[in-house]
Amino acid sequence: MGSMTEVKIARLTSQESASYRGAASCAPGGHLTDEQRPQPRFWVRHIPVYGDLILAPMAGFSDLPYRSICRELGSAMSYTEFVSANTVIHQRALTDRALRRLRYKPEERPVVFQIAGADEDAIVEAAKRIEELEPDIIDLNLGCPARRVCAGGAGAALLRDPAKVARIFRKLTAALSVPVTGKIRLGWDAQSRNYLEVARAMEENGAALIAVHARTRDQDYSQPASWEAIAEIKQMVSVPVIGNGDAITVADIERMLVETGCDAVMVGRGAMGHPWIFQRIDRDQVPIEEKIAMIRRHLREMLAFYGEPLGLILMRKHIPCYLKGHYRIRRLRHSLLRCEDVETFHRLLDELAQTLK
Numbered sequence: 001m002g003s004m005t006e007v008k009i010a011r012l013t014s015q016e017s018a019s020y021r022g023a024a025s026c027a028p029g030g031h032l033t034d035e036q037r038p039q040p041r042f043w044v045r046h047i048p049v050y051g052d053l054i055l056a057p058m059a060g061f062s063d064l065p066y067r068s069i070c071r072e073l074g075s076a077m078s079y080t081e082f083v084s085a086n087t088v089i090h091q092r093a094l095t096d097r098a099l100r101r102l103r104y105k106p107e108e109r110p111v112v113f114q115i116a117g118a119d120e121d122a123i124v125e126a127a128k129r130i131e132e133l134e135p136d137i138i139d140l141n142l143g144c145p146a147r148r149v150c151a152g153g154a155g156a157a158l159l160r161d162p163a164k165v166a167r168i169f170r171k172l173t174a175a176l177s178v179p180v181t182g183k184i185r186l187g188w189d190a191q192s193r194n195y196l197e198v199a200r201a202m203e204e205n206g207a208a209l210i211a212v213h214a215r216t217r218d219q220d221y222s223q224p225a226s227w228e229a230i231a232e233i234k235q236m237v238s239v240p241v242i243g244n245g246d247a248i249t250v251a252d253i254e255r256m257l258v259e260t261g262c263d264a265v266m267v268g269r270g271a272m273g274h275p276w277i278f279q280r281i282d283r284d285q286v287p288i289e290e291k292i293a294m295i296r297r298h299l300r301e302m303l304a305f306y307g308e309p310l311g312l313i314l315m316r317k318h319i320p321c322y323l324k325g326h327y328r329i330r331r332l333r334h335s336l337l338r339c340e341d342v343e344t345f346h347r348l349l350d351e352l353a354q355t356l357k
């Protein structure tokens, strides 16, 4: 076996790492004096975060095109969709798919790479490898409820073993130079709501921020999130806490901030097809012309990032989200969802604008 294949953890190719370099942290008000410049809302160790609303990591949705739109409209930092530690370390070079999940625009900074895994050493090795792509922060996924993910011991399954969580954070913070954070749920099920124990294990072992989706692993979205748990964690730890779960409207966001004392609110479903939530504007307040203009822009970004036809195909799933709350457009919605060429897509959007005027 050659020396490269003996080394299980392949380094990035020089081309891969070159495409990520040179992005300074994006603080607003670069032209202002110290007094005029906005103050950070909170810090993730040495990384300032300017804002209290953040787009949630969402596999299949929070890709570079959508993240960068949300970041521009006010999301305060950019979490990537999660990459699996095994995928990262078992490839000599990252696959196009994994690499695509870790691409970002400089103006998205602070950028958080999210990783999911079960094996302690695999997580550390994978994190070291993706650190070469120069994210600002690396985040561990302790919340994914998917059977496929949990069966292997990753995602929310990690919550069942706080001692292991402690070891992973200790090793990660020792091995990485960027801050390490984690996104948790409240526990595995109603009988094991061990979020305080998990949060303590994280903080004591170097976690620089804790994001909390206030549900247990076995709770689906039909049951309300338990925001009081976010407040309990916030009171217990001294690192920043991001609250998450059921903050859909502007009123929800303000209420979560007040009721939990969290440093920022992470918005998932409320931001699907609705980047204006980061300007604190509710879905029903956005004029249809603006929505259609945003769909066109989103499509442009998707085509630039994924190429054709993939960009259009992946764009289609955003359409029902943008058109939520609009009725009597069944035929057009259906045609948009099946559309296979960009020109027709734009024509259908023209028709939609006419219909909803």
Ligand SMILES: Cc1cc2nc3c(=O)[nH]c(=O)nc-3n(C[C@H](O)[C@H](O)[C@H](O)COP(=O)(O)O)c2cc1C
Pocket (backbone or CB within 6 Å): 056, 057, 058, 059, 060, 061, 080, 081, 082, 114, 141, 143, 144, 183, 213, 244, 245, 246, 247, 248, 266, 267, 268, 269, 270
């Ligand atoms: C389609 C979808 C994909 C998701 N993917 C991820 C993910 O990759 N990593 C993660 O930590 N959470 C993921 N989540 C969970 C969200 O980040 C968030 O915790 C959850 O949706 C609750 O927030 P919400 O009530 O604002 O939607 C996903 C959620 C959805 C709906």
